[in-house]
Amino acid sequence: EAAVTQSPRNKVAVTGGKVTLSCNQxxxxxxxxxxxxxxxxxxxxxxxxxxxxxxEKGDIPDGYKxxxxxxxxxxxxxxxxTPSQTSVYFCASGDxxxxxxxxxxxxxxxxxxxx
Amino acid sequence: QQKVQQSPxxxxxxxxxxxxxxxxxxxxxxxxxxxYRQHSGKAPKALxxxxxxxxxEEGRFTIHLNKASLHFSLHIRDSQPSDxxxxxxxxxxxxxxxxxxxxxLKVIA
Numbered sequence: 499e500a501a502v503t504q505s506p507r508n509k510v511a512v513t514g515g516k517v518t519l520s521c522n523q524x525x526x527x528x529x530x531x532x533x534x535x536x537x538x539x540x541x542x543x544x545x546x547x548x549x550x551x552x553x554e555k556g557d558i559p560d561g562y563k564x565x566x567x568x569x570x571x572x573x574x575x576x577x578x579x580t581p582s583q584t585s586v587y588f589c590a591s592g593d594x595x596x597x598x599x600x601x602x603x604x605x606x607x608x609x610x611x612x613x
Numbered sequence: 614q615q616k617v618q619q620s621p622x623x624x625x626x627x628x629x630x631x632x633x634x635x636x637x638x639x640x641x642x643x644x645x646x647x648x649y650r651q652h653s654g655k656a657p658k659a660l661x662x663x664x665x666x667x668x669x670e671e672g673r674f675t676i677h678l679n680k681a682s683l684h685f686s687l688h689i690r691d692s693q694p695s696d697x698x699x700x701x702x703x704x705x706x707x708x709x710x711x712x713x714x715x716x717x718l719k720v721i722a
Contacts, residue, residue, distance in 0.1 A: 540619075600710075601659045602657075
C-alpha cells in the first residue's frame, strides 16, 4: 500500500514563528496535497502539486506557502504562525488512474498548536 | 467554490443495523465521487468510489450516486462496532477532491 510519512507528528509553535511541516511519499505519485482538518469543516485543501517544482493554491491558501523540491517531498510552510492555524494537518498523495478515480493516500497527520 | 453537505452530523446505531449516510454536492459537473473513512486519531482511508450514476457494492458497503439530484450515499449493512468512525464524502472534477465535514458513526454492541 502507498506510504506517506509526515513529520513532525506534533508541533507547538509560538505566534509569529516560522513552522515547516514535511511530507514524504515513496510511491512515485505525481499529485500531492496539504489539507487541514478542523471539527465541523472536514478536510480543507490548502495547497497541492502536480509534480516536482509545481505548487498550486487550494481553497484556503492564505497564510501558507508550499514547496515541492522533488517527486517525493512536499512541504507546508507557515512563515508567521497564528493561533487560528492551530489544527491537524494531513498530507496526501495520489495519481489519477486512466479511466478511474484518483485515490488519495494520507499520512498520519501533524497536530500543530500555535500559542 | 464547490460545496459538499453531509447528513446527519452524527449517528448512533445498534450492532447489526443498516446505516445510511448522505451527501449532497453542488456541482453537477463533478466526475468522481468517493467515501473515505477515518478511525479516531488515524489518517483518512479510501473506502469506495464511483464515477457514473447507479450503485456499487463491496461486501457490506453500498454506494449510490444520483447526479441529477446531486445526491451521493453510503449504506452499511450489518453494521459492526469496528465501523465506528468519521465518514467523509468527496467529489472531484479537476484532480482536486472537495470533502464534506463528515458524519461521525458509532455502532454500539
